[in-house]
Amino acid sequence: MRADVGAWRAGLRPGPVSYRRSEVLRGGLGALAGIALAAVTAHAVPGGPEGLPWIVAPMGATAVLLFAAPASPLAQPYPVVVGNTVSTLVGVAAGKLVDDVTLAAAVAVGVAIPLMMVLRCVHPPGGACALFTAVGGSAVTEHGWAFALWPVGVDTVVLLLVAALVNNLTGRPYPHVPEPPRSGPEAPPTERVGLQAEDVRAAMQRLDRGLDVLPGDVLALVRDAEAHALDRRLGQLRVGALMERDVRTVQPQETLYRARMLMNQHAVKALPVVTDDRRVVGIVTVHDLFNLEVVALDPVSKVMSSPVTGVGVETPVSELVGLMADRGLRHLPVVDGEDRLAGIVTRAELVAVLHRALVGS
Numbered sequence: 001m002r003a004d005v006g007a008w009r010a011g012l013r014p015g016p017v018s019y020r021r022s023e024v025l026r027g028g029l030g031a032l033a034g035i036a037l038a039a040v041t042a043h044a045v046p047g048g049p050e051g052l053p054w055i056v057a058p059m060g061a062t063a064v065l066l067f068a069a070p071a072s073p074l075a076q077p078y079p080v081v082v083g084n085t086v087s088t089l090v091g092v093a094a095g096k097l098v099d100d101v102t103l104a105a106a107v108a109v110g111v112a113i114p115l116m117m118v119l120r121c122v123h124p125p126g127g128a129c130a131l132f133t134a135v136g137g138s139a140v141t142e143h144g145w146a147f148a149l150w151p152v153g154v155d156t157v158v159l160l161l162v163a164a165l166v167n168n169l170t171g172r173p174y175p176h177v178p179e180p181p182r183s184g185p186e187a188p189p190t191e192r193v194g195l196q197a198e199d200v201r202a203a204m205q206r207l208d209r210g211l212d213v214l215p216g217d218v219l220a221l222v223r224d225a226e227a228h229a230l231d232r233r234l235g236q237l238r239v240g241a242l243m244e245r246d247v248r249t250v251q252p253q254e255t256l257y258r259a260r261m262l263m264n265q266h267a268v269k270a271l272p273v274v275t276d277d278r279r280v281v282g283i284v285t286v287h288d289l290f291n292l293e294v295v296a297l298d299p300v301s302k303v304m305s306s307p308v309t310g311v312g313v314e315t316p317v318s319e320l321v322g323l324m325a326d327r328g329l330r331h332l333p334v335v336d337g338e339d340r341l342a343g344i345v346t347r348a349e350l351v352a353v354l355h356r357a358l359v360g361s
Contacts, residue, residue: 023068026170030067034162042151043156048184051139051152058084059155065124066138066163074123075302077160079116083123084156087112088148091133092140101135140313180281234357239320240313242353243334243343244348249274252281252301259300260289270331272343273304278340280333310335313342320350 016192019027039055040053062084067077087108094108111128117121129152140147167174177184218354248262249272263286273282282304289303310333324347325328336342 005280015335022170026166026172027216030163030166031332033065033166034063034067034159037157037162042154045150045154052143052147054151055128055155056151058125058132059153059159060158062123062156063157064340066159068165070163070167070172070174075174079121079123079126080160081156082119082121083116083126083152083307084129084152085148086115086119086121087123087126088133088152089128089145090115091130091136091146092145093132094134095136095141096144098134100104101160104134214318227316227322228274234317234353237317237353238313239311239315239317239334239345240342242317242349243313243345244349245343246254247333247341247344248270249278250284250300251275252304253299255297256289256300256303257296259284260296270346271300272333272341272344273300273306274307274341278343280308280310280335280339283331283333285331308333311345313337317353320345321354324350 035055038059042054043341044248050183063081065072066080069075090112091108094104094111094145098104098107106131109127112127113122133147133152133222136147143150164174211330248266248268250259252273252275262271270283270285272280273284274280282301283306284300284304288305307326311319311323313334315334320332323332330347332345334343335343
């Protein structure tokens with residue numbers, strides 16, 4: 001019995017969720033601006049009878065989702081607008097058809113929830129909109145169906161616009177669009193042999209617990225966890241400890257003939273293309289020089305790949321797996337804190353490191 005009580009109490013304890021300072025500020029200041037502007041806008045728009053509020057209580061719950069959890073499927077524009085509007089209409093209908101206030105409230109919420117589920121617009125504050133409308137009193141009753149447009153519709157749309165502005169200006173894209181799943185022969189190697197979005201979707205269906213999260217987001221979370229696990233297994237090795245520091249380079253205006261000579265003399269298969277101050281502007285490979293119809297005196301800039309994907313000295317080696325396996329890159333220039341060339345890392349070094357990690361495990 002004590003074990004059961006202990007487990008029950010443990011389930012009530014808050015999980016190890018922490019928020020960065022920027023997220024806390026976004027949530028607080030965004031909600032402040034959103035609620036204020038929604039109220040001011042609804043006050044400025046000609047509305048219902050005297051005594052009708054400019055902004056309704058469920059908008060506080062909508063603000064929580066829009067500014068504290070904008071990536072949630074429950075906080076996207078369609079469920080926000082349609083969920084609040086449809087639920088409000090259900091509340092109006094319940095208030096008109098059911099005389100008893102308690103029963104009207106129960107009917108309103110009991111109908112609003114399955115309706116939102118069927119319409120795929122589940123938004124928790126929608127239940128509050130239905131409840132508030134059903135028990136709103138004479139002012140709401142007098143306003144009738146128009147209550148869904150003013151103040152609920154006006155408040156919802158203004159909050160949504162402010163959320164889009166605040167989230168995007170502070171570096172969090174909104175609406176949230178997960179990366180589309182890729183499958184088949186065109187998918188990157190790690191996706192063809194590893195976890196895919198379809199696997200996550202099937203697992204969520206088997207659990208059958210109504211998980212309010214998108215498969216693509218779960219997949220991104222799992223892959224990030226895998227990258228951290230690999231980083232730990234490699235001893236948090238950084239690219240700076242792996243890279244080749246004695247790097248042969250060419251400049252954009254130099255000839256392809258010179259690039260070929262450097263590759264032959266130093267037995268390398270790629271040359272970073274740099275400016276006078278060693279800033280990387282491209283990369284030229286053996287494929288570029290020997291498999292294309294070019295003239296020996298043509299400038300390197302004619303065939304180099306630009307812009308070039310590079311990594312920093314402090315980049316975890318675990319991140320190279322995705323770059324080299326999924327994107328097919330074989331040579332990655334490494335830059336220092338001032339974006340100047342510091343070295344180069346190749347697939348051969350990565351394979352050697354992974355081999356040592358596997359053998360040593």
